[in-house]
Amino acid sequence: MKVLVIGQTSQVGYEVCRILSDKGISWHAPDRAELDLSRPNQIRACLDRHQPDLVINAAAYNNPVKAENEPSRCFSINRDAVAELADCCQRQGIILFQLSSYRVFDGTKQEPYNEKDPTNPTGVLGNSRLQAEQQIRERCERHIILRLSWIISARRPNILRRLAERMLANKEVYVTPDQLGCPTPADDAARIIVAMVQQLDCGAQVWGTYHYATTESVSESNFAEVLIAEASQHRDLNVRKLIMANIESREGIKPPANGTLSSNKVLNTFGVHARPWRSAVARIIREVCDQKSSPP
Ligand SMILES: NC(=O)c1ccc[n+]([C@@H]2O[C@H](COP(=O)([O-])OP(=O)(O)OC[C@H]3O[C@@H](n4cnc5c(N)ncnc54)[C@H](OP(=O)(O)O)[C@@H]3O)[C@@H](O)[C@H]2O)c1
Numbered sequence: 001m002k003v004l005v006i007g008q009t010s011q012v013g014y015e016v017c018r019i020l021s022d023k024g025i026s027w028h029a030p031d032r033a034e035l036d037l038s039r040p041n042q043i044r045a046c047l048d049r050h051q052p053d054l055v056i057n058a059a060a061y062n063n064p065v066k067a068e069n070e071p072s073r074c075f076s077i078n079r080d081a082v083a084e085l086a087d088c089c090q091r092q093g094i095i096l097f098q099l100s101s102y103r104v105f106d107g108t109k110q111e112p113y114n115e116k117d118p119t120n121p122t123g124v125l126g127n128s129r130l131q132a133e134q135q136i137r138e139r140c141e142r143h144i145i146l147r148l149s150w151i152i153s154a155r156r157p158n159i160l161r162r163l164a165e166r167m168l169a170n171k172e173v174y175v176t177p178d179q180l181g182c183p184t185p186a187d188d189a190a191r192i193i194v195a196m197v198q199q200l201d202c203g204a205q206v207w208g209t210y211h212y213a214t215t216e217s218v219s220e221s222n223f224a225e226v227l228i229a230e231a232s233q234h235r236d237l238n239v240r241k242l243i244m245a246n247i248e249s250r251e252g253i254k255p256p257a258n259g260t261l262s263s264n265k266v267l268n269t270f271g272v273h274a275r276p277w278r279s280a281v282a283r284i285i286r287e288v289c290d291q292k293s294s295p296p
Contacts, residue, residue: 001201004052005029006037006085007059011153012099015190016056023194028052037081038073047088054095054197057085060129064103067124068253078128083135090140095200097193100147102181102213104130107256112182112217114262115147115209123253133209142207144196148189149213149261150181152277154287159183163224164231164288167239174245175221181259182213183223185280195272206269211261214277230282234289 003020007013008029020027028050035046037059047055060078061067067074082098089096103126104119121127136143152160160183166173192212199206218226224242231237247254263274 001025001054001197002050002052003027003197004047004050004055006035006055006057009156010058010060011151011156011158011186012148012189012193013056013058014155015153015187016058016193019187019190019194023198025194025197037077040081040084043081043084044088047092047094051092052094054097054200055085055089056097056099056193056197057082058099060099061125064123064125064253064255067128071124071128074124075128075131078125079131079135082132083139086136086139086143089143093142096136096140096143097197097200098132098136098143098145099193100133100145101126101129102147102149102259102261103256104133104147105256105258107258109258112213112260112262113211113258115211115265122256126256144200144207145209146193146196146266147209147211147261148184149259150183151186151189152183152281152284153186154284154291155186159220159223160227160281160284161288163220163227164285167224167228167231167237168235169238171238171240172243173224173239173241174243175224176247176250177219177221177244178246178257179220179255179259180217180257181220182215182217182261183277183281184212184214185277185284188214188275188277188280192266192272196266196270199270204270210266210269212263212266213261213274215263215274216276216278217260226278226281227285230285231289234286
């Protein structure tokens, strides 16, 4: 099997490529010069050139705040490029494995979201992700859409790094007690993705939409407390106080209050088990603290 990975520099794409290499699966990841998703004409050329059996799209316009100010760029990368990708995959008999997000939901449900729950995105970013999913379902028969919860790693911006950076720099850090998610290490998401890809390579005909998230949900404020406990073992933190600020008090676009996802369907279909996040957080926070070598 030959895999094309779009978004190799992303948190998840980077780990997917690493695991594909470990497993001896052949892959290619175009850089931005070869494939810029805001230039849809490059998509067909890239697929023609590499003739993959399966495409993993880990690239996305991912900034919810900026998306409100530049919706056309967000929709062009997240929806229009994905529609073109889906068309090309369908035409060439390629499997499309698309990553998506809890942001397709409005976050008002009290339990983890499953795949049958009605979508209702708020904001430009969530709408662009949902419309991308719809384009794929209409255009490409052999597809997998995998929605993920909060992705964390020591690389690139994410909720863990944002909180850690504020704790290193500030005495008071604002956190949200009513925003829930399942922190999902990028390498754990990649483990699931590659396991699913291997089963598709063995002929599993299980197209459709799936969720993956780690086993334990946590509020942003409780997650911040875990991070303080871990990070203070490695660095002197400036933070003295967490200030609770409900989602409603946030200015501008608000994240879904509930970003937790149920992994039951992916377990029942692919036999892949969700893991807890706590031990991975200890490792990631150590890496983040090691990167920040200058005193806070
Ligand atoms: N981060 C989260 O908390 C989260 C939560 C749920 C779901 N997800 C989804 O999971 C997937 C992976 O997320 P992530 O956090 O690993 O991603 P990420 O670190 O934010 O990386 C985004 C990727 O998209 C690429 N990209 C952006 N614009 C592009 C363009 N015009 N052409 C080609 N590539 C472009 C970036 O390339 P450059 O490095 O060149 O900019 C980068 O590789 C995405 O679909 C994301 O929406 C993420």
